[in-house]
Amino acid sequence: MIMNTFLIAIISSFFTFSAPAIQYGSEQDVFVPIAKYIQSGDAEKLSAWFAPNLEVDILGTVNVCSKTQAKQIIKEFFVNNSPKSFVIEHRSGKAPLKYAIGTLSAGGSKFRVTLFVKTQEDGNFIQQIRIEME
Secondary structure (H helix, E strand, C coil), X not given: CHHHHHHHHHHHHHHHHXXXXXXXXXXXXXXXXXXXXXXXXXXHHHHCCEEEEEEXXXXXXXXXXXXXXXXXXXXXXXXXXXXXXXXXEEEEEECCEEEEEEEEEECCEEEEEEEEEEEECCEEEEEEEEEEXX
8 A cells, every 4th residue: 555655656746747848848849838928919928939030921911020020010919919819720840840820819800820930959949920810
């Protein structure tokens, strides 16, 4: 009985301490924190994932811009379209380029969000973000 309790404690502590490493260590899971920032409408935290220069396509207006400019464009979109929910519907690709497609409910409308993320030695960076009416 004591041995079973001890074994259960060891196994559960393994899963407790290794879960965050699994969640963010996997290449496919790079989209988990990105999706969280889109859902919360946090342009500041989302911009931490931006490449130094990236393509931002908001409702057909395409800009190739700096990380700072992209943050302002996304922030303005979130101000005009307050996010309610964001769900990633599809993800694919493998390093160095992965992408995800999700549905954003914001400001009473639904949008399709496409993200392209490039893996580099110093991390994962959003190379392109596209937001279209669904």
